[in-house]
Amino acid sequence: MSFLDFRRAVMNSLRSLRKNKSRSFLTMLGIIIGVAAVIMIMSLGAGAQSLILDQVEVLGSDLISITPGKSNKDEPPSSVMGIIITTLTYEDYEVINDQNRLPDLAAVAASVNGNVSLSWRDNSYDAAMEGTTASYFDVYGGEIEFGRFFNKEEEKNLAKVVVLGPTVKEELFGDSDALGQKIKINRQVFEVIGINKKRGKVMFSDFDGQIFVPVRSAQRLILGINHLNFVAAKAAPETEMAAVVEEISALLRDRHDISDSSGESDDFTVREAAEAIDMLRTITDAMKYFLAVMAALSLLVGGIGIMNIMFISVNERVREIGLRKAVGAKNSNIIWQFLIEAAVLTLVGGIIGIAVGALISFLASLVINFLGYSWAFRISFGSIILAVFTSGAIGIIFGYYPARRASRLSPVEALSYE
Amino acid sequence: MLIQIKNLIKNYQTDELITPVLHDLSFDIEAGEFVSIMGPSGSGKSTLMHILGLLDRPTEGSYKLNNREVGSLSDDQLAVYRNEKIGFVFQSFNLLPRTTVLENVELPLFYSAHHEHAAARAKKVLEAVGLGHRLDYYTNQISGGEKQRVAIARALVNDPDVIFADEPTGNLDSKSGIQIMEILQNLNEEGRTIILVTHETYTAEHAKRIIRLKDGKITSDHVVASRRRAKDGELLK
Numbered sequence: 314m315s316f317l318d319f320r321r322a323v324m325n326s327l328r329s330l331r332k333n334k335s336r337s338f339l340t341m342l343g344i345i346i347g348v349a350a351v352i353m354i355m356s357l358g359a360g361a362q363s364l365i366l367d368q369v370e371v372l373g374s375d376l377i378s379i380t381p382g383k384s385n386k387d388e389p390p391s392s393v394m395g396i397i398i399t400t401l402t403y404e405d406y407e408v409i410n411d412q413n414r415l416p417d418l419a420a421v422a423a424s425v426n427g428n429v430s431l432s433w434r435d436n437s438y439d440a441a442m443e444g445t446t447a448s449y450f451d452v453y454g455g456e457i458e459f460g461r462f463f464n465k466e467e468e469k470n471l472a473k474v475v476v477l478g479p480t481v482k483e484e485l486f487g488d489s490d491a492l493g494q495k496i497k498i499n500r501q502v503f504e505v506i507g508i509n510k511k512r513g514k515v516m517f518s519d520f521d522g523q524i525f526v527p528v529r530s531a532q533r534l535i536l537g538i539n540h541l542n543f544v545a546a547k548a549a550p551e552t553e554m555a556a557v558v559e560e561i562s563a564l565l566r567d568r569h570d571i572s573d574s575s576g577e578s579d580d581f582t583v584r585e586a587a588e589a590i591d592m593l594r595t596i597t598d599a600m601k602y603f604l605a606v607m608a609a610l611s612l613l614v615g616g617i618g619i620m621n622i623m624f625i626s627v628n629e630r631v632r633e634i635g636l637r638k639a640v641g642a643k644n645s646n647i648i649w650q651f652l653i654e655a656a657v658l659t660l661v662g663g664i665i666g667i668a669v670g671a672l673i674s675f676l677a678s679l680v681i682n683f684l685g686y687s688w689a690f691r692i693s694f695g696s697i698i699l700a701v702f703t704s705g706a707i708g709i710i711f712g713y714y715p716a717r718r719a720s721r722l723s724p725v726e727a728l729s730y731e
Numbered sequence: 732m733l734i735q736i737k738n739l740i741k742n743y744q745t746d747e748l749i750t751p752v753l754h755d756l757s758f759d760i761e762a763g764e765f766v767s768i769m770g771p772s773g774s775g776k777s778t779l780m781h782i783l784g785l786l787d788r789p790t791e792g793s794y795k796l797n798n799r800e801v802g803s804l805s806d807d808q809l810a811v812y813r814n815e816k817i818g819f820v821f822q823s824f825n826l827l828p829r830t831t832v833l834e835n836v837e838l839p840l841f842y843s844a845h846h847e848h849a850a851a852r853a854k855k856v857l858e859a860v861g862l863g864h865r866l867d868y869y870t871n872q873i874s875g876g877e878k879q880r881v882a883i884a885r886a887l888v889n890d891p892d893v894i895f896a897d898e899p900t901g902n903l904d905s906k907s908g909i910q911i912m913e914i915l916q917n918l919n920e921e922g923r924t925i926i927l928v929t930h931e932t933y934t935a936e937h938a939k940r941i942i943r944l945k946d947g948k949i950t951s952d953h954v955v956a957s958r959r960r961a962k963d964g965e966l967l968k
Contacts, residue, residue, distance in 0.1 A: 321841060332829040636825045639786060640885065641814020641842040643807045724786045728825065 322646070326653040336626065341662035343618030344707070348666025348700045349673065351608040355696035356674035358601035360681070360688050365597055366590065376452070376586035377418075377558060379409065379544040379565075383579045399540035400569065400580040403529060406446070406544050408568055415560060417552045420451035423528050424543040427536050431485055431524065433496040438484045441523045442498070444531020452547045455520065460492045460507035468527040471534065476507040476525040498526070501534050558583045609703075615662075616707035623655055623715035634719050635727025647720035648713075655712025656705055663704030667697055732798060733892060733924055734760040734783065739792035741778055741947075752778045754947045756792070760926065762892070765919040767927045767935035767955075770944035777897065779944065780928045784817055784895045785809045797892065814842050818886025822898035824878040826870040826885075832857065833866040836884045843889055856884040860914055876907025883914055893924040900934055912937045913961035937961055 330337045381401035406423040409415060425444040430437060443449075447465045450456070463474050475498065482491050491505045503526065512520045532538050548557055561583050562576065571578050627634070634647055642650075671692050678690035741753040752775045760766055770776045781787040782794065785801060794801050796816065804812065818839075826835050836853035840846045857863055860880040865873055870881065879899060886894050896915060900908030916937060919925045929935050936959045943951040 321846070325841060328830075328834075632825060633827060636827070637838070637842070638810065639784075639813060639819050639825075640839040641810050641889075643810040643842070645807070646810075646842055725781045728786070728821070 319649075322649045322653055323657070326650055326657055329650070330654055330657060333626075336622065337658060340619055340622040340626075340658050341665065343615030344612070344659045344662030344704050345666040345669060347608070347612035347615035348663045348704050349670035350611045351605075351700050351703070352667050352670025352692065352696055353674050353677075354604040354608045355601075355699075356670070356690070356692050357677060358597075358604050359691045359693065360674075360678060362594075362597040362601060363689050363691070364686060365593055374585075374587040374590060375548045375550075375552070375554070377546045377548060377554070377561065378582075378584050378586060378589075379405075379546065379561060380582045380584075381540065381542070381580070382582065383576075384582045398580070399538070401541045401544065402539060403532070403541060405565060405568060405581075406528075406541060408564060409544060409546060409561060410446075410448075414564060415546075415557070417549050417557045417560070418546045419549040420448045421544060421546040422446050422448045422452040423541045424545070425528060425531050425536060425538065425540075426542050427531070429498050429524070429535060431481065431496055431498055433485050433494060436485050436487075438481060440478075440481050440484075441518065442531060442535065443523050443525050444528040444536070445525055446528050449525065452545050455512055456510040457507045458510040460505070462507050462525070463527050468529065471530050472527055473501065473503045473530060473534070474506045474527065475503040476509060477505060478509050478519075478521040478523045478525075479511045480519070480521040481524055482508050498524070499535050503530075554585050554587070558585060612703055612707060615704075616659075616711040619655060619659060619708060620711035620715060623651065623712050624718075626654075627651065627715045627719040630719075631722060631727050631730040634722050635724050635730065638722075638724040639728060644720040648716045651716030651719050652709060652712050655708040655716070657708075659704040659708030659712075660701065663701050666704070667700055670700075732759055733762040733764075733796070735793070735795040735798075736783075737793040737795075739782070739789050739794060741775070741782060741787075742790045752947050753782075753789075756947075756949060758942060758949065758952060760893075760924065762924050763919075763922055764940060765916070765925045765927070765938040767929060767938035767941045768944065769929060769932070769935045769941050771930055773946075774944040775947040776928050776930075776944050780895055780897055780926070783926065784819060785813050810842070814839055815889060816892045818889070818891040818894040820879065820882045820886050820894065820896040820899045822901040824870075824875075824882050824902070826878055826881055828870060830870060831866065832862060832868050832870065832873065832881050835870060835881055836888050839885060839889045845889075853884070853888055856887045857881070859887070860884045874907070875903050876910055879903060879907070879911050880914065883911070883918075887918070893926060894918065895926050895928070897928045898930070899927070900929075908934075909961050912959075916961055933959070 379401065382396065382398035403423065406421065409418070410421040423446050427442050427444070428439060429442045430439050447463055447468045450462060457476070458479070460476075462476055463472060466472070467474055475496065477485070477491060485491070485496065486494070491508060494505050495502050496505060497503075509521070526535070528541070546561070548554060562579065563574070565581050565583070566574065566579065569580055571580070637647065674692065675690050678688050681688040736759070737757050739753060739756040740751070743750045743752055756779070768776045768779060778787065782789050785796075789802065796812065801809070801812065827838065833850065833853055836857055837849045840849040840852065854863070854866060857866060860883050862877060862880055862884065865877060870878060873881070899911050899915070903911065912934065915925050915927065925938070927935065927938050935941050936955055936957070938955060939958060940952070940954050942949060
């Protein structure tokens, strides 16, 4: 088939599709929905993955987490399950933080968490409290905007000082000056010494809506506990992570009088954050592929729809096929006519589907951003190419069988078909 | 010789049952003839036309078109022959729906190697059958007689050697039917070979020669003694 013949065949098919607008549209509908689903799912999948990974990766992959209680490598830490385990203490933190013992750690921060009620004059506000060490920013990043963070002295001496996240400052003080003011945290009076710079969500928690108090003050004065929820250590650059994890484990076993060095009897868990990131990436990848398979299935359904309508179209046009053969159409002309019709339908359907899918993804990203998550609207060029080629291929694959059946009709039988 | 048929046999086979339709036919048709193939329904006249028009193949026997044995041609070659050498006019018009008169007439050129100036050529033949004013009408907007004239224009557009007309007046009122017969007679007078298939003696007598079929056999083959002239609705001597 020469280019000119092909061009005429395309024109002929377009003409035939134009004559049957409603039938053409119905045929396309399956493909439009299928392709829109593919685009949407790929876009939402990419957005969700980036949301999850960005939250985790902002902390860096050189973090080591130490949590109380033993947990298997592939399971989440016990504390996530809501079990309170008290085996990790401030003294453990001090040992891990000892530069002489673990010179490969650049910074270590300990945390206890709780929800507290704040009040200042007539205003009150409930916020999440992070009881932590003076080294907090060295491990997690973040910046002070006004005033200062508490120091090592205040951390050790049960100082009643607090650093506010910008949202908390805004809620409690409005436009008033907060520095140097006394606020009540669960009836204990603390002095505001600093206000953090706005940062957004980190690790799914609202950094800006938290308050920060010295860890021992939080334990003793506010929560009335003696254990830690979490210790995070940041490794120095170019550190062999696995070795440090093992060193920390050995140190804690020694402190906790655990003689079993296999890890079976540990009452703590030491993990690299990179492992967690990898685990999350595996989960989100699996989610993305699962969704892609669902989308592919919907395209398949669309393709079968095309095949159905093509069969109906062939049946409706048996006499037309007979006539075309009588005036000189070869079998190949008939095949091409129906194949091109199917391909044009699916391609046009695919393009409309891309537009619809992109629009829906865009609206979804607006809504999600409005809800306070940083959600990137991403349409990858790859997903568009994939959608266009898949829909075109579906048109040709599912159009071929009806087209071949049309081309094989005997002209005599086709002409006398009622 | 335009058409040479020798010992042509056509059987239809369904499962074990073989139904003979045409028995050992032999005849010639020369270029420029106007032949009616006549017979009652079931006589095999349509089957014969389909074979002559290269829409169907004989079971046995020889068919030479323009001195070329067509039995050995492939399906694609037959399609080219139908496109270039044969024009069809059907009882039920067989025009494409939702398509203009002009587009219908262009259709054979679309499958032709000579498709340049398709619109101009289609327009010219439409004017020749008196439909120059209907070019952009859709086929559902014109009368039956006009539809059949569109079909004749379509048959003519690729300048064929022979036109097959299968009961061309069967779906028409008598006035339109006469107009169609007049066009066919005029075309024959311009030198075109016309083969008319009909069961009506009256219509058949517009041709110059009648081949009568019954039960798949030729019962007579003779020149029309008193030919009918469509123009005046009268007999010609």
